[in-house]
Amino acid sequence: MALFLSKYENKIDKKGRVSVPARFRSVLADSGNSSVVLFSSFDGDSINACGMEVMEGLLEKIGAFDPFSEDREADADVLMAESVELPIDGDGRIVIPLDMLAAAEIEGSCLFAGRGDSFQIWQPKAFEARMKEAKERARAKRAKSATTDRGA
Amino acid sequence: MALFLSKYENKIDKKGRVSVPARFRSVLADSGNSSVVLFSSFDGDSINACGMEVMEGLLEKIGAFDPFSEDREADADVLMAESVELPIDGDGRIVIPLDMLAAAEIEGSCLFAGRGDSFQIWQPKAFEARMKEAKERARAKRAKSATTDRGA
């Protein structure tokens, strides 16, 4: 399976179009997708993106529709309603809904960050900040564990 | 398999017609439907909608579940009797029965919310409220589990 790796920054034109990085497009195509599914991340800092099969897997996990069952996951329903399937046009572009862009404070350009089986879309500076923070946390953790373990 | 994703708000004209979102129509068409099945949700807050094959699956499931359970059978009777199959007209519209609209307090416009293998029709404000509530609950749940797990 091909993975979403690396990061790419692309411009958003005035019609709201953005090129999905060619590498990501080919990963999507490999898994039979001609569209991407997007949904805002939980904390609202970024937009998550994946192929349709991820959503199908989720649906399978929560079970088929059953009006008599009360335990169907409400979170999953929220997710289904809040996500969008965006077709990738002939030039490899998508149009991200305005409310998603607003939630992640994206304007002008955005950063595509690979996450293996999915990817995220960020406001470039926000991504940088997040990255820095994550690295520091990793370092701190490493320093801490070094007192008991020997790091590899 | 295509899924019902995202949400759309459409107007109901004075003849009672509403456009089924084009995306939803194509999902229905993909599974061979030229009509939609509707039935009020148990709590009465919304209207459930799905393709005929989902109803068939549901019936099968109910039957297999517990043929001796009177409750279950009564539920099934009600469900099937109260459901309506609505034809989708040439312009992609349906006419929702008045009693269903009244039960969900829908007037003027309604919101179609994807749920994967089915979708729901809501009074827009009621949906928003429901969504907000579900998100808060999810947040609480997440915060709680964060003390043991690391969130994604």
Place this chain on the structure above:
DNA sequence: TTGACTCCCATGAAATTCCATGCTACTCCA
């Protein structure tokens, strides 16, 4: 004959497709 419902057409707005361009990275050959 009246009322409800269906089918057909018109319209404006929005979304999608198509085409053109410039840049970058890579290849191939000297």
Place this chain on the structure above:
DNA sequence: TGGAGTAGCATGGAATTTCATGGGAGTCAA
């Protein structure tokens, strides 16, 4: 190794199509 040629990509704008929505004519039933 360096330089020219080439192919792939991101990007911009224009043209075309789709879609939601409104109104009117035709149909069937009570």
